[in-house]
Amino acid sequence: MTVQHRLLPETPYRTLDDYRAAGGGEGLAALDRLGPDASIAEIRASGLRGRGGAGFPTAIKLGGVAAAEGDRKFVVANVSEGEPGTFKDRWMLQNNPYNLLEGITIAGLAVGAEQAFIAIKHKHHTAIDRIEQAAVEMVDAGMIGQIPITIVRGPDVYLFGEEKAMLEVIEGNDPKPRLYPPYMRGLFETQGSSLHPTSVNNAETLSHLPNILARGADWFRSVGTDQSPGTMIFALGGDTTVNTVVELALGTPMRELVEVHGGGTESGLPIKMITNGVSNRPIRPEHLDVPLSYEGLQSIGTGLGSAGFTLYDDTICSVQAIGAYAAFNARGSCGQCVPCKVGATELARRLIALSEGRGGAASMDEIAGWVAKVTDWNRCGLGAGQQALVGGYIEEYPDDIGFHLAGEPCESERRVDVPVIADWDRQTGKFVYYETPGYTEGLEIPLDLTV
Numbered sequence: 529m530t531v532q533h534r535l536l537p538e539t540p541y542r543t544l545d546d547y548r549a550a551g552g553g554e555g556l557a558a559l560d561r562l563g564p565d566a567s568i569a570e571i572r573a574s575g576l577r578g579r580g581g582a583g584f585p586t587a588i589k590l591g592g593v594a595a596a597e598g599d600r601k602f603v604v605a606n607v608s609e610g611e612p613g614t615f616k617d618r619w620m621l622q623n624n625p626y627n628l629l630e631g632i633t634i635a636g637l638a639v640g641a642e643q644a645f646i647a648i649k650h651k652h653h654t655a656i657d658r659i660e661q662a663a664v665e666m667v668d669a670g671m672i673g674q675i676p677i678t679i680v681r682g683p684d685v686y687l688f689g690e691e692k693a694m695l696e697v698i699e700g701n702d703p704k705p706r707l708y709p710p711y712m713r714g715l716f717e718t719q720g721s722s723l724h725p726t727s728v729n730n731a732e733t734l735s736h737l738p739n740i741l742a743r744g745a746d747w748f749r750s751v752g753t754d755q756s757p758g759t760m761i762f763a764l765g766g767d768t769t770v771n772t773v774v775e776l777a778l779g780t781p782m783r784e785l786v787e788v789h790g791g792g793t794e795s796g797l798p799i800k801m802i803t804n805g806v807s808n809r810p811i812r813p814e815h816l817d818v819p820l821s822y823e824g825l826q827s828i829g830t831g832l833g834s835a836g837f838t839l840y841d842d843t844i845c846s847v848q849a850i851g852a853y854a855a856f857n858a859r860g861s862c863g864q865c866v867p868c869k870v871g872a873t874e875l876a877r878r879l880i881a882l883s884e885g886r887g888g889a890a891s892m893d894e895i896a897g898w899v900a901k902v903t904d905w906n907r908c909g910l911g912a913g914q915q916a917l918v919g920g921y922i923e924e925y926p927d928d929i930g931f932h933l934a935g936e937p938c939e940s941e942r943r944v945d946v947p948v949i950a951d952w953d954r955q956t957g958k959f960v961y962y963e964t965p966g967y968t969e970g971l972e973i974p975l976d977l978t979v
């Protein structure tokens with residue numbers, strides 16, 4: 529079921545008047561009426577979960593910062609959108625930047641923040657321009673401005689989207705996650721002071737807040753499932769007839785996304801694999817009827833992630849494709865944790881070698897060993913993402929990897945690149961992907977390498 533007029537309007541909001549005509553500003557009015565505690569209670573009742581990857585309950589995060597000790601608090605909108613296959617946050621901002629600005633102001637006022645940050649990759653110019661234009665309109669109209677909002681232009685690296693790395697960038701450092709005590713996040717630690725409580729939320733997550741406060745938790749729950757209420761913005765790319773970005777009720781069957789919105793495979797050939805970023809178990813075509821919800825995807829051993837799906841028909845070599853994805857993770861690892869950097873790299877090297885027909889370069893036991901070790905003592909979730917991707921892949925596609933382990937050369941000439949989306953072309957209905965960044969270069973291993 530396509531749901532209109534939640535975050536993605538049928539016609540883009542070009543001015544604040546368009547947003548107001550659709551109820552814009554009513555969320556902040558509700559916050560004024562309810563006060564911070566009751567507003568957070570309403571968000572809790574809505575069951576909103578984070579749209580950035582892990583699906584963490586948003587009210588727990590906001591409530592935790594609101595209740596935390598400290599007179600300096602911050603909120604951050606995560607607009608890194610570095611996950612391959614994902615295009616929801618930029619598309620939302622290009623069509624409707626107002627919900628985020630109202631949402632981050634609501635979050636800031638609800639937790640008692642002194643400042644808000646919108647952290648976005650510097651190369652996402654179109655989205656940045658739209659946010660800036662909308663912010664000027666909303667401040668001039670007196671709708672926002674209660675707390676200053678600073679746009680932080682971050683580096684073009686995957687790790688920038690990891691929340692602890694993002695906090696480092698906001699502080700002017702490199703995107704290398706700091707070691708925090710469990711469940712603590714904060715900004716601007718000064719000598720002798722502790723970290724200042726900070727809530728980092730995905731851009732789409734924050735954008736849901738105005739509608740939840742204005743229309744109520746029951747309205748939000750009127751679509752979606754009990755454990756996954758509301759809507760989410762899905763991207764579907766790759767070999768589909770149409771590549772698309774669409775807002776759907778959570779719980780919608782994946783088949784509807786693929787067949788109704790994507791038109792199935794353009795080639796008419798069978799589906800080989802559907803990936804959900806580089807941090808989740810790839811999905812087999814047998815699972816096309818799975819509900820697109822946190823619990824639905826969990827039931828087939830994968831995750832909803834940031835809802836950026838890429839579909840491949842059966843002309844690909846799945847080992848080569850996952851090798852390229854694994855190389856993206858290996859390149860993205862900052863190297864502070866040895867198991868992550870070494871494990872991610874060794875897994876990528878082995879998959880690449882296998883796809884090139886060098887079966888003697890790896891054994892299943894060895895790959896499984898690296899899958900088990902890649903998460904040991906890590907500061908962030910990148911290694912766990914590599915584990916989910918490669919570990920999930922070898923379980924889902926044992927025949928493909930077995931074929932290559934036997935030393936057979938690849939039957940497919942096609943080379944899959946990591947699907948990092950640059951834009952969506954209205955004329956063709958296809959995503960425009962960034963040029964192959966050469967993630968696999970230098971990761972080739974000699975035949976006799978054993979570790």
Ligand SMILES: Cc1cc2nc3c(=O)[nH]c(=O)nc-3n(C[C@H](O)[C@H](O)[C@H](O)COP(=O)(O)O)c2cc1C
Binds near residue numbers: 577607
């Ligand atoms: C390697 C890595 C990259 C990430 N990239 C993003 C990203 O681009 N956007 C995002 O919202 N979250 C990303 N995350 C998740 C964030 O760390 C964090 O969980 C999220 O911003 C929390 O927001 P939410 O609770 O609204 O989902 C990433 C995590 C990891 C481990």
Ligand code: SF4
Binds near residue numbers: 862869908910911
């Ligand atoms: S887990 Fe990997 S990416 Fe994360 S901090 Fe450690 S080395 Fe860097």
